[in-house]
Amino acid sequence: MRYFIKADHFLLENKVVDKGYLLIENGIFSSIVHDVSSEDNVVDWSGFSVAPGLFDTHIHGIDGYDIMDGTEEAVKKISISLAARGVTRFLPTTLTSSSEDLNKAIMAVKSMVQQGLPGAQSEGIFLEGPYFTETHKGAQNEKYFKDPSLEEFNEWQKLADGMIRKIALAPERTGTQEFIRSVKRSGVQVSIAHTDADYVCCEEAIENGANNFVHLYNGMKGMHHREPGTVGSALRSKNSFVEIICDGLHVHPEVAALTYQLKQDRLMLITDCMRAGGMPDGEYTLGEFPVAITDGVARTETGSLAGSTLELIDGIKNLCEWTKEELTDIWHLASLTPAKSLGFESKFGSIAEGKKADYVVLNSNLEVECTAVNGKVIYSRE
Structure with a gap:
């Protein structure tokens, strides 16, 4: 045509x-x-x-559906909902959960991709967990946290027919550095998240192949002038990508603008949206946790932020306002930069x-x- x-x-x-x-x-x-x-x-x-079509590399759900529902219908509905919001590619994102629930989610994504998604297209699965630390658990379920296992990951990858494209982990856990090297060699991108790792540990992870920091500033050790921490490593690394949720809640607008100054096209806009995205205020779930939505803000029973209800295009509008930069520069942080982070920039993104x-x-x-x-x-x- x-x-x-x-x-x-x-x-x-x-x-x-x-x-x-x-x-x-x-x-x-x-x-x-x-x-x-x-x-x-x-x-x-x-x-x-x-x-260019938008690419959300970190999204759990929207319009009442979640990838962890483990159903074909959920994956299909999310695909359709994202298309209406300008998203053409996405990474269906899991949560730390039981092996049984993760298996169901992986199989549901695989099945719908094989059938053909009607809206935004999946570019692989993003496993957010379960190899995290309790210190910065966020809305991840700590009872499933564990040290990384290459055998376990390979079973998931086999179940997914090789569709797992990215995994997030805490690099301070036992055996993580060797795990990073192994999965990186297999073509899987590794992200740092929900971690209390210090600067040196993060630098080692980067040397071994980690290339992204998940929802920067959230779920990680902050920066101190005597210990740069996880955030310091993210900002100091020239080649690493950093994700930001630009809803004005997860990260202060001025900090988001400063991060853009420092990272430029290595800053990647994501939503981390959960099932309440596009839905009215009320009671929802994120994984096994009850979540209350008030004025569009998702919080657990303890008051912690639980993902977001952000639409990617609204994150673009917000960062444009906060930085006073041109739309085309900020827009590509949600299209081309995500593609670059996965090595897809020659295929799409601009x-x-x-x-x-x-x-x-x-x-x-x-x-x-x-x-x-x-x-x-x-x-x-x-």
Whole structure:
């Protein structure tokens, strides 16, 4: 299939192109031209902007569903819900839980991917846990915490048919450094999370292959001028990616803006959204924990933040406001940077020739009018 998109603005990696026609051929981005013939198939989005599809690499659920439900329906509904919010790719994310529940979640994702997801596409599974520490457990269930086991992980990976793309762990646990080296060699990305690791331990983990810090500042040892801690390692490392939940609650706006100054395109926007995203205030669950939503804020019974109800596009809007940076620069922190963190930047993440035609059509209020994956529309506001 070959067609052109006519729009007022196109958000490219380093610039905005005004007034043109973006060619899409067989689901792949081609060039932007300023003239077309009367015989060309043109989809007219005059008055609107076209941006790359968003990629949420850390999301548990939305609209009442959660990956840990362990059902095909949950995975399917999350895929559809994300498409309506401009997300074209995502990593279904698990929680620390029993082996039985993790097996169910993995099998549900695998089954739905094999059948074909109707909305946003899964780019693999993200195991958030269970190799964490109690000190910064957050909303993870500590009764399932354990030291990493390569044998156990390989069983999960076998069950997933190789779909586990990323795992988060606390690097101070016994045997973790060798575990990082082993899974990294197999092509799995390793993240640091829910940890009390000091600076030296984190640096060793990075040397062994860890390349990302999960929801920076939350669930980890903070920075002190005599002990840089986990946060100090994240900010000091030139090549490591850091995730931020830009809802104004998990991280203060000024700290988020400072982090952008320090990390630039190594800052990755995520939601860490749970099932209450897009839902009214009330009582919900996150894994085995009851969670209360008040004014859109998710908290456990002890008052701890329990994931978020953030939409990725709102995180973009927030960081734009806090940093006063151009939209195209911040937008790519939720599209191209996530792709880079997994080694997918040559496939998608930006509007560039040869990449998969994942795009979002936006109105002047940055509301999603249309979402497409591989050049095929998967959501239309009308």
